[in-house]
Every structure is written in C-alpha cells, then in structure tokens.
Amino acid sequence: MRTHLLGLAAFVALGLAYPVLFPSALTIAITILLFVGWATAWDVLGGWAGQVSLGHAAFVGLGAYFVAIGVTEYGLAPWWSALLGMAVAAALAFAWGWLTFGLRGPYFTLSTIAFAEILRLVAINEGWLTGGATGVFIMTLPEPFGLDLFDRQTQYWLALGFAVLVIGIVVALSRGRFGYALRAVREDEDAAMAAGIDPKRTKLKAFMLSGALTALGGGLYGIVLSFLEPHVMFYLLLSVQIALTAIIGGRGTIWGPAAGAMVLIGSGEVFRTTFAEANLLIYGVLILVIVLFAPRGLVGEATRRAIRRRYAKRAQS
Amino acid sequence: MRYGIAAALAATTLAFAVPAQAVEIGVVNSLSGNFATFGERYRTGMELALEEINAAGGVDGEPLELVWQDDRSEAQSALAAAEQLDARGVPLIIGSYASSITGPMAQFLTRREVPLLVLGSADNSITKPGSEWVFRAKHNSxxxxxxxxxxxxxxxxxxxxxxxxxxxxxxxxxxxxxxxxxxxxxxxxxxxxxxxxxxxxxxxxxxxxxxxxxxxxxxxxxxxxxxxxxxxxxxxxxxxxxxxxxxxxxxxxxxxxxxxxxxxxxxxxxxxxxxSWSKDVQYPGAQQLYEDLKAKAGSEPSFYEAEGYLALKVAADALQRAGSTDRAAVREALAATDLETPVTTVTFEDYDGFQNQNPIRSxxxxxxxxxxxxxxxxxxxxxxxxxxxxxxxxx
Amino acid sequence: MLDLAIFIQNLANGLLIGGVYALIGVGLTLVFGVMRTINFAHGDFVVLGMYGAVLFDLVFGFDPYLSLLIALPVAFVVGMVVERAILAPIADAPAESSLLATLGLSLIIGNLLLLTFGGEPRSVQVPYASDTVRIGEVNLSVVLLAAGAATTAMIGALYWFLERTERGRAVRATAENRLGAELVGIDTRRVQSFVFGMGTALAVTAGVTLIPLLFATPTFTGAIFTLKAFVVTVLGGLGRVGAAIGGGLLLGVVEVLGASYFLSEYRDAYGLLAFLLVLLLRPEGLFGKTVKRV
Missing domain, CATH: 3.40.50.2300 (Response regulator)
Structure with missing residues (x-):
C-alpha cells in the first residue's frame, strides 16, 4: 500500500512538472492522461475481474455526447452532464453485464464489440438525439471560477485529475474487500462462491465502476476535441486501443495500464513526428514484440523479475 | 538541475525552429491512415504550387517552406500537430481532409488565434458559423x-x-x-x-x-x-x-x-x-496546370491535387500582401483576398450564415x-x- | 410491397452473400476450434487475398480467379509461418496474448499494404462485373454466383478433408480434446500450424472471390470482415464448421431482408442484433449442440 501511495505521489509530481518542461506539448499529454485513466478503468473489469471488453469506446462516446448535447441543447453545465453520463454508463453496464455475465470465455468479449457498434449506428442515425453523422460542435462552455475550459492548460489539469482519481480508486480498491473479491472471482469463480462471494454481483460492480469512470474521461475528451462525430467517438479501434494499452502494460497490476498508456501513446507520438508514413506499422510491430517477449505486460513482467530476485537473494543468505 | 533539463529540452525544440530568412507555412495533412490517399494528392498539388512560388521569387523575396505534420487520419494527432506548429510560430496553417479532423483543429486554432486555411473538408459546419480565423477557398455542401x-x-x-x-x-x-x-x-x-x-x-x-x-x-x-x-x-x-x-x-x-x-x-x-476544378474548365491557365500536375503526380490528376495547389497559392498570396508573419496581419490579408488562379477565383465572404467562405463556382x-x-x-x-x-x- | 418475385430475388442475393460470409467465418471458426485463438487478423488475410488478386491482375492481366492457383499455396505457407513464428511461442501464455498478437498482426498487414499499394480502394475490373443470369423472375449476378460456386467448392473440399483424411481426423480430434489427441499420438503443435495455414488459405480464397464484387482498402476493409466473421461464427456457434456455414447464410439473409424491408441505414445492426439475441438466448449458437463451459 505504501509503495502505491508513493507511486501516486510520484505520478502527481511528474504531472505537476510536465507543463513547466513541455508547455507546448500539452495535447499529447492530455491524450496520454486520458488513456491512463481509460486503461486503468478498463482494467478494473478486464484485469481485476478478468472480463475482457472490446467495447469501451461506447462509454467514451456516451460521456462525450452527454457533455456535448447537454451544453448545446439544454445549456447544462458539463460537470452535471458528465455525472449524468456516468450514471447512464453505469446503468448500461449493469444491464449489459446482467445479460452477458452468464457467458464465459470469448463470448462476453465479442458481445461488447456488438454493443459498441450498435451504439455507433444509433448515434449516426438518430440525428434528433445526437446531431447525427455530421457531428456536434461545442462552441461555448461555462467558466467555473473564471477557468476557461477550452484552454489546454485547464484541460491538462482536468486530465491529470481524472487519471489520478482513477488510479487512486484502484489503489484504494486493491486493499479493500471488493478488490479481494474481484481477484477471487478472476482466479476461480466456484471457489469464490464457496467463500461467500457472489461472482455475478462482484463482476457487475466492476463493470459499472469501469464504465462510469470511462464515461467521465469521455466527457473530458469531448471538451478537448470540442467537435464530435459518431464515427470517431464509437470507433472500434478506440476500444481496441484502450484494451491494448492495459494488456500491454500489464493486466491486474495497478500501474500496468498507466505505464502502457505512457509507452504506447508516447511512442506513437514520437513515430508520428519522425517516421511519418510508417508510424502505425511500427506501432503494430511494437505490440507484437511486447507480446512475444513480455507476455505478462510491462509492469507484470517487471514485478515478476523483482520478486524472483528477492527470493533468489533470500535463498542465498 | 531541473532548469538544466528544461533548457536542454527547450534547445531541442528550438533546434527545429525557423532557419534564417525563410517564410514557413504549417501543413497538417493525412499522410498515413485511412485518408492517406487524399493526403498524397493534396501534397502533390501543394508541392507544385511551392515550386512555382519559389521559382517566382518566394514570398517577399524570401523562400517559402512548408512544415509538414502527419495527422495519421485522426483528430488527436492533428491537435498535437497543430499545437506544435503554433508553438513554432508559423504565421498560418493549412489542413486537413476529414471534417472530424478539421473541425477540432478549427476550434483549437481559433482559440489560439492562428489563421487556418481549410485544405479538404467540405462540410458546411466548418465555416458555418465558422470563425474569423478559419478560411475556406474550396466549396461546401x-x-x-x-x-x-x-x-x-x-x-x-x-x-x-x-x-x-x-x-x-x-x-x-x-x-x-x-x-x-x-x-x-x-x-x-x-x-x-x-x-x-x-x-x-x-x-x-x-x-x-x-x-x-x-x-x-x-x-x-x-x-x-x-x-x-x-x-x-x-x-x-x-x-x-x-x-x-x-x-x-x-x-x-x-x-x-x-x-x-x-x-x-x-x-x-x-x-x-x-x-471544384476540372482540366477542361475555361479558366486561363487551367490546361497548363493540368499538364504540370500530371507531370508532378505521374498519373491522372484530379480536383484533389488542384485544391492542394489552390490552398497554398491563396496562403502565399496572403503572406505576400500581409508583408509580415504576424498572425493578425496575415488574417487581415486573407480576409482581403481577391485572387485569380487556374483553379478558381478566390474571395472570402460572409453570407447565408457562412463566414470566410469562398463562394466558389462549382x-x-x-x-x-x-x-x-x-x-x-x-x-x-x-x-x-x-x-x-x-x-x-x-x- | 411484399412482391413475391422481389422477395425471392432478395432471398437469393442474401444466400449468395451469406455464402461468402460463411467462407470467411469457417476459417475463423476452424482456427478457434483448434487453437482457442480469436484471430483478429482474419479479415486482414481476406484483404491480403484481395490485394493478391489485384497484383496478379496488374502483372499478368488474367482473371482474378486464376490467381487462386498461386494464392492458395502461398497463403497456406504464410499462415503456417505466422503460427510458428508468432502464435506457437505464446501458446501457454494467458489467452489474451494471442488476441493481442493477432491484433498487432492486423495492424502490420494493413499498414504494409498501405505502404505498398497506397490508400486508394482497389478492385479488379472483370468484363462480367454487371452481368446477370435470369432464372424465371429472378436476376442473379454472375459475380455473386461465381462467389457462391467457389464457396461451395472450398467448403466441400474442406469437408472431404476433415471427414475423409487421416490429417483431417487429427484436426477434428485436436479440436474436440487436445489432451486426448496428444495421448493417442497426434502432434497437436503441427496440427495447429497446419490449421492456421488452412484458416489463412480460406480467408485468402474469400478475398480473391470477392475482389470482382467489391473493393479493398488496406486498413478499413479488414476490420469489417473481421467483425462479420465474428458475427457469423457466434451466430452459428464458435468452433464448429457446419455452424459457421449456417451462421453465414443466416447473416446474409438477415442483412439483405432487413435492408430491403426495414431501414437500410441499420443494415449492419440487424446482423449485430441477431448476434446479440443468439448470444443471450443460445450462447452455444443456433446450430451448436451443447454449451461449452471453459
């Protein structure tokens, strides 16, 4: 626990220093922080509860659209509509989990793809609700305490707050009753049941938490883009990217998803500016290399090595 | 120590910065990803225009240079690219193809008060309501x-x-x-x-x-x-x-x-x-442009190449008239554009809810x-x- | 509005398109059945077949179907190599590793194609692209019929292989029970790379068959086919060849009838809704026998 709190403190310190060091590269930092939050939130379900979702873009889109439509159609302040979006995301996750958690193996994963795709088609075709295929602009936002929400600096602090919040929740959970229940369910559902844990209930809670947090980040993403199109918001590749980030970083480890986001999104930006045309290709190769040589994910592998070393030392002495 | 790192980083960023005596224009274009086909075509057109402009003495006697940024056909990368170009101090940015990319970029550059010349997006929403910093020489829906x-x-x-x-x-x-x-x-x-x-x-x-x-x-x-x-x-x-x-x-x-x-x-x-343009349109110079584009592209050119060519011509013209690389001056100059090119005639007007839209004849x-x-x-x-x-x- | 001739026309089109979906789904389901790997690059192999035919057309100018003579063996070998190099080493790793690896593979294939061919959609222009055969009141597209014929031939050959040959039996045994198969002396590792080669060859065949009909883009088309293949296999029941065929035909019919008689803009949603309903009500698939507990 203490190591994790120290880690969180270090993360915050890094976050505070970044804008001073790179004042003109905030967009990429915001993207990384959003992915830190999304991947960590994904991991609550995918890593801790062991249910791989490839439909998390649905929650991103949901959060973004609640904020955008709330502001443009109903004059609702973004923080209220983000909360509303989180509530709806949690409700959808509940309904979805209720229906599908009876399924095991790859079925749940495949159903999440279909879930996000259907939401995408609805967002495109129901223009009265979402502005339709031509998209929605967010032109004006309220200014709480004189803060300009369109300003990259402000957005950076919000993104940092989002990432820290999600990691903080996971750190708190990891030592709580719920965290243990999740791991028990992941390892062996039947044994968990014997220990008095309701696996379905536990997984449902994880899904709801994961969905709601992802939607919160989605709301922020909407403000950063300030122009939403359904093709972009509910994009299958975004779902895939969120899952990839967490898995490469290391599922079920507290810092894995965050590390994954920093390495993948960070290197993607380096490739964008240096290799230009070949960047997505290199991204693919990188993923393959990581899978082949560090299959537990970056952090998972590092932890394993550290533990081994500790045991080896102990055996020597 | 911290200042040392900061200084080193600042130095690397600055190492890219303006070489003496060249006028720079930032370009955010889709060179990889789903829209790369179109990005390539726009690039061909812009490269031809660049050669012509520099052969004719550049802008105010100084050579014109394009600073290319790939947006990977996605908005987040385009925004990062735009932020970098803004920090580099370019007087004007040209970009991009899809409206899902140009839309967020237009919002961002308006807040940063950087003139944006739309490259490919034809969606009404980009210039309606638009902003005083966003200009479109090509058509809309x-x-x-x-x-x-x-x-x-x-x-x-x-x-x-x-x-x-x-x-x-x-x-x-x-x-x-x-x-x-x-x-x-x-x-x-x-x-x-x-x-x-x-x-x-x-x-x-x-x-x-x-x-x-x-x-x-x-x-x-x-x-x-x-x-x-x-x-x-x-x-x-x-x-x-x-x-x-x-x-x-x-x-x-x-x-x-x-x-x-x-x-x-x-x-x-x-x-x-x-x-917006065709090789047989009865504008002066259209035939020559067709031949040049064909030679440059090595294949049959389309209106995409022409639109890329058009964007850079308009940008260079505005820079020339602005007489400085000050963004407000460039914006003023863009707004006052009255240019005839082999692609089309360009003026930027406010009408029917549009702002800075060229009422181009399609x-x-x-x-x-x-x-x-x-x-x-x-x-x-x-x-x-x-x-x-x-x-x-x-x- | 429910004109019988038009209805039959739509039904026939749905079945023919469903046949191609089936061909794509069969490859995916075969690989899943034997290796428990959901291959995210499956659609990209289809696209690879399409580009192979495009290249063949550019170089030789023959009918794309002839390119199968080269494409089939090449695809088979490529599939085997990919399995040996990428999937076999992580066979014992957590299940998501193979999913991740195939995702990476999908990104690599798509972007390599983008670098070689550029992003412009490619197709092969055949002289019979819009020709039709008239049977009674029904007009059937020659290209679709050819695709149907190729699908039938491929699936027939696959059945013959699985049912009648020694190696086919080994494949079925491995799919049924890997440990049991190993106990009776089957080299399941070899079976796995063999099956991945077959899956790749099936996908590439589907691609070649489809190229006169539609277009290939390097990064976009692959994802669409992968998704279709998922729907097809889940509709029928994962891991079963016969079920994938049923699922493919069903998807084709559901999509075409949905687009014909309801809202065409929700065409893809009809397939997905059917997919979800099946997942929820009969997770073993419409044509599956028992629930597989993992």
Missing part, C-alpha cells in the same frame, strides 16, 4: 448541392420534353454524404422536385442490391447519390445489374475520380458529378466517351450535356 440542382433545373429548361419531377437520394452515413443529402433535400423541396426515395447506408457495405431494388420500384427521374470511391463503383455496377434507370444519374465524390471510369467502364457514361462534369467533360455552368462548359440518360437495356 450548400454550394455543391446547389450546383446539382442548378444543373437539374438547366436540364428541365433545355429539355422540356423530358420530365424531371422526382428524385431519389442514396448516400453513405459519413459526415459529408449526410450533409450533402440534407442540403439537397432542402433544395429539392424549394425547387419542386418530389423526393420518392431516400436511403442512407453504412459505409463499408458494398451490397446495394436491396436498396437499388427499392429505388427501382419508386422509379425516380433523378438519382442523387453521394458515395466515396468504392461504394460509388459498386452502386453503378449494381444499378445496371438490377436495371435501375433514371433520366439523370448524379454521383458525388466517387464519379469525380479518374479511376471511376477505369473501374466501371462503359457504365460510367452520362454520370454527372460536381467538382462545375458539373459529365462522363462522355470515357472522359470527364465540363458541361455546366454554360459559360465554363467545354461540351453540351448528354440528356436524357438512356435506359440500361438500350446501351
């Missing part, structure tokens, strides 16, 4: 839809014996097709065309038979189709297959590409399409004997429109 209906009206007048009363809309569910269908619908009602069929489809599905069979039952006189390349080819082939006839067949975007004719062959005959091309021929408007036409389109059974 309203202009294109109006060109189609002006053409239909023109055919009505010149061929009173062929009734054009009903219209069918078929379009992909992307931003551009949807917005072109929406504006088309308004015009149809305004000008007394009855909409007898109206269907959209999810892009990537290339079996249109069910939809085309429905259309055949409604038998529209005019087919107003908005599709990207691959869908347009599939639709044309399957139209013949199911025997869907119409007096006028208009296919936006897809039919404008030279490859369309290669891919559907004879079926392409008489298909009409609207573009051209209607018809495919005649395997070639794109300008047939409308009358004074720019290279040949007469062939009308009505014969049914498939008689071809």
């Amino acid at each position: 309203s202009i294109v839809a109006k060109a189609y209906f002006d053409y239909f009206d023109f055919l009505r007048e010149t061929h009173p014996d062929v009734p054009l009363e009903t219209v069918g809309f078929l379009y992909g569910n992307g931003a551009w097709p949807t917005s072109l269908a929406e504006t088309g619908r308004e015009l149809a009602e305004e000008r007394g065309y009855e909409i007898v069929a109206d269907q959209s489809y999810d892009q990537g599905v290339t079996d249109f038979r069910p939809i085309l069979n429905r259309f055949r039952a409604e038998d529209p006189d005019v087919l107003y189709i908005v599709s990207y390349a691959e869908d347009g080819v599939a639709i044309t082939r399957q139209m013949k297959e199911v025997g869907l006839d119409a007096e006028v067949i208009a296919i936006d975007t897809a039919a404008a590409l030279p490859s369309f004719v290669d891919q559907v062959g004879d079926l392409a005959e008489n298909v009409a399409t609207v573009v 051209l209607v091309l018809q495919i005649q004997d395997g070639d794109h021929v300008t047939v409308f408007p009358d004074d720019l036409a290279a040949a007469e429109a062939r009308h009505p389109t014969p049914p498939w059974s008689e071809r």
Whole structure:
C-alpha cells in the first residue's frame, strides 16, 4: 500500500512538472492522461475481474455526447452532464453485464464489440438525439471560477485529475474487500462462491465502476476535441486501443495500464513526428514484440523479475 | 538541475525552429491512415504550387517552406500537430481532409488565434458559423448541392420534353454524404422536385442490391447519390445489374475520380458529378496546370491535387500582401483576398450564415466517351450535356 | 410491397452473400476450434487475398480467379509461418496474448499494404462485373454466383478433408480434446500450424472471390470482415464448421431482408442484433449442440 501511495505521489509530481518542461506539448499529454485513466478503468473489469471488453469506446462516446448535447441543447453545465453520463454508463453496464455475465470465455468479449457498434449506428442515425453523422460542435462552455475550459492548460489539469482519481480508486480498491473479491472471482469463480462471494454481483460492480469512470474521461475528451462525430467517438479501434494499452502494460497490476498508456501513446507520438508514413506499422510491430517477449505486460513482467530476485537473494543468505 | 533539463529540452525544440530568412507555412495533412490517399494528392498539388512560388521569387523575396505534420487520419494527432506548429510560430496553417479532423483543429486554432486555411473538408459546419480565423477557398455542401440542382433545373429548361419531377437520394452515413443529402433535400423541396426515395447506408457495405431494388420500384427521374470511391463503383455496377434507370444519374465524390471510369467502364457514361476544378474548365491557365500536375503526380490528376495547389497559392498570396508573419496581419490579408488562379477565383465572404467562405463556382462534369467533360455552368462548359440518360437495356 | 418475385430475388442475393460470409467465418471458426485463438487478423488475410488478386491482375492481366492457383499455396505457407513464428511461442501464455498478437498482426498487414499499394480502394475490373443470369423472375449476378460456386467448392473440399483424411481426423480430434489427441499420438503443435495455414488459405480464397464484387482498402476493409466473421461464427456457434456455414447464410439473409424491408441505414445492426439475441438466448449458437463451459 505504501509503495502505491508513493507511486501516486510520484505520478502527481511528474504531472505537476510536465507543463513547466513541455508547455507546448500539452495535447499529447492530455491524450496520454486520458488513456491512463481509460486503461486503468478498463482494467478494473478486464484485469481485476478478468472480463475482457472490446467495447469501451461506447462509454467514451456516451460521456462525450452527454457533455456535448447537454451544453448545446439544454445549456447544462458539463460537470452535471458528465455525472449524468456516468450514471447512464453505469446503468448500461449493469444491464449489459446482467445479460452477458452468464457467458464465459470469448463470448462476453465479442458481445461488447456488438454493443459498441450498435451504439455507433444509433448515434449516426438518430440525428434528433445526437446531431447525427455530421457531428456536434461545442462552441461555448461555462467558466467555473473564471477557468476557461477550452484552454489546454485547464484541460491538462482536468486530465491529470481524472487519471489520478482513477488510479487512486484502484489503489484504494486493491486493499479493500471488493478488490479481494474481484481477484477471487478472476482466479476461480466456484471457489469464490464457496467463500461467500457472489461472482455475478462482484463482476457487475466492476463493470459499472469501469464504465462510469470511462464515461467521465469521455466527457473530458469531448471538451478537448470540442467537435464530435459518431464515427470517431464509437470507433472500434478506440476500444481496441484502450484494451491494448492495459494488456500491454500489464493486466491486474495497478500501474500496468498507466505505464502502457505512457509507452504506447508516447511512442506513437514520437513515430508520428519522425517516421511519418510508417508510424502505425511500427506501432503494430511494437505490440507484437511486447507480446512475444513480455507476455505478462510491462509492469507484470517487471514485478515478476523483482520478486524472483528477492527470493533468489533470500535463498542465498 | 531541473532548469538544466528544461533548457536542454527547450534547445531541442528550438533546434527545429525557423532557419534564417525563410517564410514557413504549417501543413497538417493525412499522410498515413485511412485518408492517406487524399493526403498524397493534396501534397502533390501543394508541392507544385511551392515550386512555382519559389521559382517566382518566394514570398517577399524570401523562400517559402512548408512544415509538414502527419495527422495519421485522426483528430488527436492533428491537435498535437497543430499545437506544435503554433508553438513554432508559423504565421498560418493549412489542413486537413476529414471534417472530424478539421473541425477540432478549427476550434483549437481559433482559440489560439492562428489563421487556418481549410485544405479538404467540405462540410458546411466548418465555416458555418465558422470563425474569423478559419478560411475556406474550396466549396461546401450548400454550394455543391446547389450546383446539382442548378444543373437539374438547366436540364428541365433545355429539355422540356423530358420530365424531371422526382428524385431519389442514396448516400453513405459519413459526415459529408449526410450533409450533402440534407442540403439537397432542402433544395429539392424549394425547387419542386418530389423526393420518392431516400436511403442512407453504412459505409463499408458494398451490397446495394436491396436498396437499388427499392429505388427501382419508386422509379425516380433523378438519382442523387453521394458515395466515396468504392461504394460509388459498386452502386453503378449494381444499378445496371438490377436495371435501375433514371433520366439523370448524379454521383458525388466517387464519379469525380479518374479511376471511376477505369473501374466501371462503359457504365460510367452520362454520370454527372460536381467538382471544384476540372482540366477542361475555361479558366486561363487551367490546361497548363493540368499538364504540370500530371507531370508532378505521374498519373491522372484530379480536383484533389488542384485544391492542394489552390490552398497554398491563396496562403502565399496572403503572406505576400500581409508583408509580415504576424498572425493578425496575415488574417487581415486573407480576409482581403481577391485572387485569380487556374483553379478558381478566390474571395472570402460572409453570407447565408457562412463566414470566410469562398463562394466558389462549382462545375458539373459529365462522363462522355470515357472522359470527364465540363458541361455546366454554360459559360465554363467545354461540351453540351448528354440528356436524357438512356435506359440500361438500350446501351 | 411484399412482391413475391422481389422477395425471392432478395432471398437469393442474401444466400449468395451469406455464402461468402460463411467462407470467411469457417476459417475463423476452424482456427478457434483448434487453437482457442480469436484471430483478429482474419479479415486482414481476406484483404491480403484481395490485394493478391489485384497484383496478379496488374502483372499478368488474367482473371482474378486464376490467381487462386498461386494464392492458395502461398497463403497456406504464410499462415503456417505466422503460427510458428508468432502464435506457437505464446501458446501457454494467458489467452489474451494471442488476441493481442493477432491484433498487432492486423495492424502490420494493413499498414504494409498501405505502404505498398497506397490508400486508394482497389478492385479488379472483370468484363462480367454487371452481368446477370435470369432464372424465371429472378436476376442473379454472375459475380455473386461465381462467389457462391467457389464457396461451395472450398467448403466441400474442406469437408472431404476433415471427414475423409487421416490429417483431417487429427484436426477434428485436436479440436474436440487436445489432451486426448496428444495421448493417442497426434502432434497437436503441427496440427495447429497446419490449421492456421488452412484458416489463412480460406480467408485468402474469400478475398480473391470477392475482389470482382467489391473493393479493398488496406486498413478499413479488414476490420469489417473481421467483425462479420465474428458475427457469423457466434451466430452459428464458435468452433464448429457446419455452424459457421449456417451462421453465414443466416447473416446474409438477415442483412439483405432487413435492408430491403426495414431501414437500410441499420443494415449492419440487424446482423449485430441477431448476434446479440443468439448470444443471450443460445450462447452455444443456433446450430451448436451443447454449451461449452471453459
């Protein structure tokens, strides 16, 4: 626990220093922080509860659209509509989990793809609700305490707050009753049941938490883009990217998803500016290399090595 | 120590910065990802314009340089690119293709007060309501839809014996097709065309038979189709297959590409399409531009190359007149643009809710004997429109 | 509006398109059955077949179907190599590793194609692209019929292989029970790379068959086919060849009839809804026998 709190403190310190060091590269930092939050939130379900979702873009889109439509159609302040979006995301996750958690193996994963795709088609075709295929602009936002929400600096602090919040929740959970229940369910559902844990209930809670947090980040993403199109918001590749980030970083480890986001999104930006045309290709190769040589994910592998070393030392002495 | 790191980083950023005595323009373009095809074409056009500009002495006697940034066909990367270019101090940015990328960029650059010259996006929403920092020299959905209906009206007048009363809309569910269908619908009602069929489809599905069979039952006189390349080819082939006839067949975007004719062959005959520029348009210099673009591209150029060329010409002209690289001055100069190019004439105007939009004259091309021929408007036409389109059974 | 001739026309089109979906789904389901790997690059192999035919057309100018003579063996070998190099080493790793690896593979294939061919949609223009055969009131597209014929031939050959040959039996045994198969002396590692080769070859065949019909784009088309293949296999029941065929035909019919008689803009949603309903009500698939508990 203490190591994790120290880690969180270090993360915050890094976050505070970044804008001073790179004042003109905030967009990429915001993207990384959003992915830190999304991947960590994904991991609550995918890593801790062991249910791989490839439909998390649905929650991103949901959060973004609640904020955008709330502001443009109903004059609702973004923080209220983000909360509303989180509530709806949690409700959808509940309904979805209720229906599908009876399924095991790859079925749940495949159903999440279909879930996000259907939401995408609805967002495109129901223009009265979402502005339709031509998209929605967010032109004006309220200014709480004189803060300009369109300003990259402000957005950076919000993104940092989002990432820290999600990691903080996971750190708190990891030592709580719920965290243990999740791991028990992941390892062996039947044994968990014997220990008095309701696996379905536990997984449902994880899904709801994961969905709601992802939607919160989605709301922020909407403000950063300030122009939403359904093709972009509910994009299958975004779902895939969120899952990839967490898995490469290391599922079920507290810092894995965050590390994954920093390495993948960070290197993607380096490739964008240096290799230009070949960047997505290199991204693919990188993923393959990581899978082949560090299959537990970056952090998972590092932890394993550290533990081994500790045991080896102990055996020597 | 911390300052040491900061200084080192600042130095690396600055190492990229302005080499003495060159005027820079930032370009955010899709060079990888889904829109790379279009990005390549825009690049060809801009490179040609750059050569011409520098051969003629550059801007104010200083060489012009383009700072390229790839947006990977996605908004987040485009925003990061725009932020970098802003920090580098470029006086003006040109970009990008898809409206899902240009939209967020326009919002961001407006807040940062950097002039943005739209490269490819034609969605109305980019300049309506727009902002004082966003300029578009090419067309938008309203202009294109109006060109189609002006053409239909023109055919009505010149061929009173062929009734054009009903219209069918078929379009992909992307931003551009949807917005072109929406504006088309308004015009149809305004000008007394009855909409007898109206269907959209999810892009990537290339079996249109069910939809085309429905259309055949409604038998529209005019087919107003908005599709990207691959869908347009599939639709044309399957139209013949199911025997869907119409007096006028208009296919936006897809039919404008030279490859369309290669891919559907004879079926392409008489298909009409609207573009901002064509090789046979009666503007001075258009023929020369066509030859140069063809040499530069090494293949048949399209209006995409021309639009890239146009964007850079407009930008260089504004920089020249601004006489400085101060962004506000460049914005002023852009707003005062009055330029004739082999692509089109450019002025930026506020009208009908648009801001800084060039009220460009769009051209209607018809495919005649395997070639794109300008047939409308009358004074720019290279040949007469062939009308009505014969049914498939008689071809 | 429910004209019988048009209905039959739509049904026939749905079945023919469903046949191609089936061909794509069969490859995916075969690989899943034997290796428990959901291959995210499956659609990209289809696209690879399409580009192979395009290249063949550019170089030789023959009918794309002839390119199968080269494409089939090449695809088979490529599939085997990919399995040996990428999937076999992580066979014992957590299940998501193979999913991740195939995702990476999908990104690599798509972007390599983008670098070689550019992003412009490619197709092969055949002289019979819009020709139809008239049977009674029904017009059938020649290209679709050819695709149907190729699908039938491929699936027939696959059945013959699985049912009648020694190696086919080994494949079935491995799918049924890997440990049991190993106990009776089957080299399941070899079976796995063999099956991945077959899956790749099936995908490539589907691609070649489809190229006169539709277009290939390097990064976009693959994802669409992968998704279709998922729907097809889940509709029928994962891991079963016969079920994938049923699922493919069903998807084709559901999509075409949905687009014909309801809202065409929700065409893809019909397939997905059917997919979800099946997942929820009969997770073993419409044509599966028992629930597989993992």
